[in-house]
Amino acid sequence: MQTLLLWMFYISTFYAFIPALVSRMFGFRVFRRGKSKQEYALTFDDGPDPVYTPQLLDLLKRFDAKATFFVVGIHAEKHPELLKRMHDEGHLIGIHNYVHKSNWLMRPVTVRRQIARTEAVIRRVTGEGTTFYRPPWGIVNFFDISNSNGRRIVLWSSMFGDWKASIGAKQLAERMLKKLRGGEVMLLHDCGTTLGADAGAPQNMLIALEKLLVVAQERKLRSVRVDTLFCRESASRPATTERSNTSWFKRTLVFGWLLYERLFHVLFRLRPVRKEDTIFYYKRSTYHGPNVNMENGRWLEKGDAVVELHFDNKMLFQLGTTAKSMVHLAIQLIRIVKRQLPDLAYRIADDPKMNGIKAIYAVSMINRGPEKLGFQIRELPKGLFRIVSTLYLKLLFSVIHPSGPERLNEKRDEMVPKMIVMPIDTLFDRFWIGDSYHTSQGQSTTDSRDAAPVLHSGVTQDANAIQETVRASQAADTRSSS
Template identity: 40%
Template sequence: MSKLVWFLLVILLVYTILPTLIVRLGGFGVYTKGKRANGIALTFDDGPDPDYTPQLLDLLAAYQVKATFFVLGSKAEKYPELIMRMHKEGHLIGIHNYVHWANALMTPMKVKKQLSDSVKAIENIIGEKPIYYRPPWGIINIFDLILLKQFHMVLWSLMVGDWRSSGGKNRIRNELLSKLSNNDIILLHDSGQTFGADQNAPIFMLEALSEFLEECKRREYIFLRIDSKMKLDGPRKQEPLQLLKKTIVYFWLKWEMLFYWLFNVRPLDPNYQIFYIRLCKYHGSTIYLENDEKLSDGDLVVELHFNNEKLFQMISQSSTSVQLAVNLIRDVQRFLPTLTQYLKLHQEVRGIYGITMIHRGSKQMGFTVKELPKGMLRMLSHIYLRFLMFIFHPQGRKRLMKGQLSPRIVAISASEVIRRYPADSSSPSL
């Protein structure tokens, strides 16, 4: 498998698979099921639909049940009278994106626009901003965690595959009744127009729901809107993002062990493990260095990789960003004389090369700092390194939001490292 394929798999893992698994399995930062409040929450996705949503509203009105609708902004604009009817009849309206696209397939800015367009569409109709959000298919990307300050993210605890017509109403009704507990959040769909759904599936959902509500009435179950249910359950944990970060760091460091083994990335000195290294050929445009040397395509280089486990330890032990920067520079300066020893044993190496967001002070240490050329590598490196900064750096989120951090190429010739950082010296000659 090529390095590009592995890199794409890493990006996919970090960007969406790992965050989605942690949120879905661990429930970090999202509401998936009531814990203290008895009461069933009926929720409906993918609408409004001009054929099925009116029938659903009639059914809910007949049983005096209040539900929560996670609507698509584009459909809200197309059928404003249905949104207004939901609102007037006491149902809660949330967002399910502007169109039914998975967040994994969109950039953070695209997701943000989907939500802002949906908020605007719904607010223009009912005069209130929706604050409850369910991402399509329950799939998120890592940057969606920032949305937790603006929206209450709501998933579900009971799903019965009502987007399929197979089995008809009996399958849906039987699954609802057999799996139900009195504090579930039930996911149903009042439209069959999304990818993977049968167009006539809502017919069977409505038939099954009618019989389900009749049985629930007999059992004297209570139905609640999501906002009422969450209020009765009490406030959300205040720091879900920090807990999520620690979990992601743990799994990420385990993944890095596998990555290092696959690509033969290893520590150079057990005493100064701020960097791991990989001996490889440089591939890319010529880099002209500060000392009139250059790195050309095909040159043998030492590729530097930050030891993120060490970096995370330093962050945890540093009380301020200034202290972190000082400790980081000190460790780099301790590492470079050891690198000189390695270069003297590998005289065929032309230079040292890396891509990083932590490049402040690199020029003073003799490195050339350059922007990445436009292209796939730049885009993927940008996503990957911004994720790491967001997770590892104490002010990563704030600095990313301000645009203060962006990936750069840092490079230095082997001869310059040997000249500046003699192996028999404990301090570098700056």
């Protein structure tokens, strides 16, 4: 049951919650607001509707206002004449999926089919396709923001609850007027048949919208299509904007991961190796992977008790922002792990619940160097766990990597997560500083008098190993850039 909950938590967090957080709160890879002082955008979802959309088009025409309609494909297919009228009167048509269903509840291939089917309807009626897309309820998944296929995802900067008739036209107009300013992207609805909406609500929206258009005309504000507002923003964007967006994205992902980690630690009872500045958290777990020949004829088998390690994302990000290169990051990480492995050994030895542990185990993309500490590197078996681990770790490394996601694209084949394993008695042979420790197999490890010489003699070897890693990595970097 715990394993099932773990998988559900992993998938929902990285497929849905974090992408929604970074897009809705910080606008990563979505358009939410323009830069214009005198232009704003009216956007309408869920139509076309045979009752309310014609009235809306009449109202917009009266004020010479242009708008953007994110249509639901199944409605557009039923009312092609309204789709054609939108196009003929100069409005922009975008996609709102073929049926009004959340992208969280659909596979990536299903979302793509929804978009393609709706675009086919638009193209058949108007003779033109569209690159503008708004997912239902503004909810995106991981694949929406990681691979947009040239589409521009449009959200909004203000919404008003106009899908509820109980708000009333007067209160709705007051809400809308408070947000009337240049650059605003307003979310409204010209159809009341969507789940959670009231059938007659668009009538209040039309009354409130007329009041807004009158006031906008008095203030010399003009309603334009989203693509017009987007072009204004692109033209005024400074050359440093892309770096700024990336910085916002990094900070947002770290924020999301910290929230995720807190919940993850509570749910699965992970404990820090140190109270402060810990590099990893740990818990007792049961191994479910393929059999691993660790060393000296010893095997890690399915069902064996292991200590499962999880790197602290906050410290990884802090190291990544100060590292001069990926090699520098790896060196810092190896040094910190080496300093904290004695703490891990102490915690395992001091905890009766850790009796019978056979190995310590983790999954990581930093798999050049851990073998110098006594870890063994093994390939992850093909399957769902490898796919999910790869997606998550690549997303993580696109943030903490000193060179950003560009380096990941250049060395995509090399950025593969691997299993790192260390037999429990090897941990105590190398890193235990204290009274003798006995494994469940009856083997005794080095006592405190022998541990210090082992650790001190390893300093020179580790320094040489790190230099070897540096030279090898630099040589690889040189080959990749030549």
